[in-house]
Structures are given as C-alpha cells and as structure tokens.
Amino acid sequence: MKKNPPHIIPHKRWSQNFLQDPNIARKIAGTVRLASPSLLIEIGAGPGMLTRYLLDKCDQLLAVEIDPRLADDLPARLDHPANLSVIQQDFLEWDISAALKKYKGYQIGVIGNLPYHITSPILFQVLDNAALFHAAVFMVQKEVARRLAADRGNKDYGILSVFCQFSAEVKYLFTVPAHLFFPKPKVDSAVIQLNFRPAPEKQLLNPALFRELVRRTFGQRRKMLRNSLSTLCPGAILTRLNVDLSRRPESLSVEEFMDLSNQLQQILEKMENAPPDPRH
Numbered sequence: 001m002k003k004n005p006p007h008i009i010p011h012k013r014w015s016q017n018f019l020q021d022p023n024i025a026r027k028i029a030g031t032v033r034l035a036s037p038s039l040l041i042e043i044g045a046g047p048g049m050l051t052r053y054l055l056d057k058c059d060q061l062l063a064v065e066i067d068p069r070l071a072d073d074l075p076a077r078l079d080h081p082a083n084l085s086v087i088q089q090d091f092l093e094w095d096i097s098a099a100l101k102k103y104k105g106y107q108i109g110v111i112g113n114l115p116y117h118i119t120s121p122i123l124f125q126v127l128d129n130a131a132l133f134h135a136a137v138f139m140v141q142k143e144v145a146r147r148l149a150a151d152r153g154n155k156d157y158g159i160l161s162v163f164c165q166f167s168a169e170v171k172y173l174f175t176v177p178a179h180l181f182f183p184k185p186k187v188d189s190a191v192i193q194l195n196f197r198p199a200p201e202k203q204l205l206n207p208a209l210f211r212e213l214v215r216r217t218f219g220q221r222r223k224m225l226r227n228s229l230s231t232l233c234p235g236a237i238l239t240r241l242n243v244d245l246s247r248r249p250e251s252l253s254v255e256e257f258m259d260l261s262n263q264l265q266q267i268l269e270k271m272e273n274a275p276p277d278p279r280h
Helices: 022-029 051-057 068-077 116-128 142-149 159-167 207-218 225-231 254-273
Strands: 038-043 060-065 084-088 107-113 135-141 168-176 189-196
Touching: 022 051, 038 051, 051 060, 060 068, 068 084, 116 135, 116 142, 116 159, 135 142, 135 168, 142 159, 142 168, 142 189, 159 168, 159 189, 159 207, 159 254, 207 225, 207 254
Parallel strands: 038 060, 038 107, 060 084, 107 135
Antiparallel strands: 135 189, 168 189
C-alpha cells in the first residue's frame, strides 16, 4: 500500500491532526471485534493512516470524510480495496439510518479520530443512533475520554458520562501522546471503547425527560437535587419522590437517574389523569 503523501496540508477549519504512528493505528484497529457480515464506519478517514489497518477487520468499510481532497485521494492511496466505500460528507449532516438500510443483518461498528472541536456533537449523533451499532472506538481528547469513562463521585463525572454510560459500557483503553500527531495538538489524546447496550431506552418511560433531567441537574452540579429540580417541577412533586433530595447529581449512578426519571414521569401521569377537584 502507498504511504501517506507528504504534501497533504491539514486544514485548521476541520481541526485536522493526522496520526503519524502506524503502531498506534494498528493498535486501535486491533480493538475492533465484529461478527461477519460486518460493516465498519470510519469518521474522518483523513490520509488513511488508520483506514489501511481497518480494511481486514470488516467485510465492508465506509469512510466518511468531509475534506474533498482526502476523500478523492483515499481509494488510490490504499490501492483501491474492494471493500472500501468513501463518502465525502460532513458526518454530522449524514443520514445514518438511511445509509445503513442496505446493511440489514450486518454487525455495525463505528470508529474514528474525532476532531476536538466537534467531539461532543459527533458523540451525541452516534448515541442518538445507538440502536444501529454494536460497538464504537474513538480517539478523543484525553480529558474528554476521562469524562466519558468516569464513575459517579468522580470530578469528571457529568452529562457526557451519564449519556454514554446509559447507552454503552465505556472503557478507557490507552493514552496517545500529542507528539504522535501532525500538527501536534496542545494536549494528549486517548482511545475509548463503547460496547452498546441492547435497547436501553425501553427502560425509560420518557427518554426526553431523562435527558432533560440529567442536563438540568448537572447544569447546577454544585446544588442539591431539591434546588436544581425545582426549576423542572414544583415542590409538590418533589416531596413525592423516593430520593434523598440533599444529594448532588455527581453522586447518582446512571441507574439512579433512570429511576428518578421514571418516578417523575409516573407522578406527572397520575396528576394529569386525576379527576378534577370539585372544590375548584
């Protein structure tokens, strides 16, 4: 296979930091475990440093690349592999569910070195479509990786932790030093693995309420639940919750957030269905 050409200049507007170490690329590719027939989606293939090692890890590889220069050059750079398809598009604007309809019956994974400035939007895009995926492997800023994998009670535990761990088992795999990229970023990166849970949203009575609850409480993470939840529902509802309202959000596990959300939904439904008070 051809080496990455030296003339490719990274674009700042797309936060391009290209991995230069083939050993790390090989190590990342080695984390992929998909049963055949398998489809792997690579977000931001770039010059193909990781792509070349992914080709023998799946039956089909979809490389989604926003940069038209890199997207056009990628097949030739890798000697036109039969199982590679390149999609020149912004992943955040890509209709994932429509694109994957033709791969019914495939075990699907997603992988990529995510640009720092849009890591969260990409993660939420993947999480919103979690039912389609078996697993994901991402290289992200080290600080973000710690937040994703953080346990409750940890200072890094927050909204991203709860949302990711709701949908998947999160593993912090290894750190990747900044000097292994060009241009060199200011911080180290880390590789994380998400093993998606089967249909977690079915355990929620109101998924939208769960998401709002997590955002609202961590938006005021220093406050006790009774204070942060008071902006979401009146005190009359809070007194009916089976939870210690003096706790702070970082002390609640993902399962406790799910239970709290379901309690709130049940109380709200009972209030809506209650007969009108004849005194009014």
